[in-house]
Amino acid sequence: MSDNRENNQGFWSRVFHLYYDGFRSMTVGKTLWLIIGIKLFIFFVIIKMIFFPNFLSSKCDTDQEKSEYVRHQLIDR
């Protein structure tokens, strides 16, 4: 019955249910998703935004300015 129902669904609906049912029936996966969520938050929100800005973009606005900045760095060091 369930198989018939799934066969009648469209492709995107089946893809949705693959993920939806998969996440719902996870056991150890729930702990893993919690770790992944915390990890991505630390990486992209705390570490990237606070500690790892793009150094050149913080010094220069355009690509030409970046080229000139790096030229000076490479000639003056």
Place this chain on the structure above:
Amino acid sequence: MEELINVVDWSRAQFALTAIYHWLFVPLTLGLGIIVAVMETIYLKTKSEKWLATTKFWMTIFGVNFAIGVATGIILEFEFGTNWSNYSWFVGDIFGAPLAVEGILAFFMESTFIAVMFFGWKKVSPKFHLAATWLTAIGASLSALWILVANAWMQYPTGCEFNPATMRNEMTSFAAVALSPMAMSKFFHTVLSAWTLGGAFVCGVCGWMLLKKRNYDHCQRSLKIGAWVGVIGIVLTMITGDTSAITVAKYQPMKLAAMEGLYKGDHGQSIVAFGILNPGKQPFDDKDPYLFDISIPYGLSFLATHDYKAFVPGIEDIINGVSYDNEGNPVNTVSYAERMERGRQLQEMLSQYGSAMNNGSAVAQDSLKAAINADFKNFGYGYLDKPEEAVPNVALTFYTFHFMVTVGGYLLAFLLLALLFAYKPKIVDNAKWKKWWYILAIITVPLTYLCSASGWIVAEVGRQPWTIQDLMPNKVAISDLSAGYVQVTFWIFAVVFTALLIADIGIICKQISKKSQTDLDTVND
């Protein structure tokens, strides 16, 4: 200057820390991915519920490691943009193109098929599920390919031209970058070593279960696949290691000299099988490089060129630009002193190019660009204060290389025995030493990880002081940051990655322990 050295050291330490932590997760994903795919193939052929249960057990371990390790590599890209901004700009689209391909592959291929692999058992046909499992394993290896292509370009920059107007290297041939000998040998050596690690991991986990007298049949099934993949992995790793040695001898002779602690080369050069370096040895002093060594005659010449009579240059030969052909005639190479002089001339030309741009002199720009590119392979030497600065840390390169080779030899013996015992289990079952064999299998797991990390240390420390071989030393690649700033982020990463590693090991051990107490001959979900 002292501040600059501090920034370089802390940035290198930070990159090494994050890269090594990242590499703890990656090889198990690559190796276990193949093992799980083979197990599921057997299940589909035999329709045996036992093989399905075994496949699902290892798939869970694969999933935990994949989930905890995912995105740990992105940190390295953060570091490029912040700590290594001169390098990031200078490298241009050459580094970006392979990483973009990797991102697309990793995102679309792995994330799509891994979902089918874990959620699709009852949603898709068995054949489609098997295809998804194989595509997840292949996708992970293809991701590794593009990362290794990018790394190989830093070791052997090719397929590019420097544009002094933009101060970037521009790709002239994608094929030359993607299929360079360095990239190919690096890819196969690295990925196949991950198969070895996956095989050793399966043997180690089974060793623990058998020590606890749990799930004997499941362990025998797992051991057959683990040992086979491990044996194939280690044999091919050794073969590709031979190819890597030839590539390194050709493109990074200083690294090869450091790997062997070789200061003065010779025809028919011997290789050190076991040795203790003289810690006081410096280039051009009269001290013996080794306190003790056991060497194999002609070994290094054969390893480096497949010709046992060939000349292999040592550190002092390379600095002096001395090499010989097989007839003993000097080969015209360039000394480091001369390369430093040429590098300084190139920097001067780069400065003149800037003036020509400001003056709008197109003719001068064209001629300077041609002159810079004609001798660009010496560009980085202009930043060295003395030739000895281009010598890597010999002790670290030497010991990690010899550790890697020794453990590699041990792994071949161990995995061959594991394969024998997998098909003739009674040899172990009836032996008094079976407990020690299981303990050895468990100890082999961390040993294989150390071996794998040692390979990376040889590859990266051995090419110092270059961020890009011959073109850009670390002290130029680094951003104009304070050392204190980098120290703070170093310790943040140390804490975050240690926590992730503890979580990874903790959850994997908990899953193994929990599942091993159930009947792994039947499917429980």
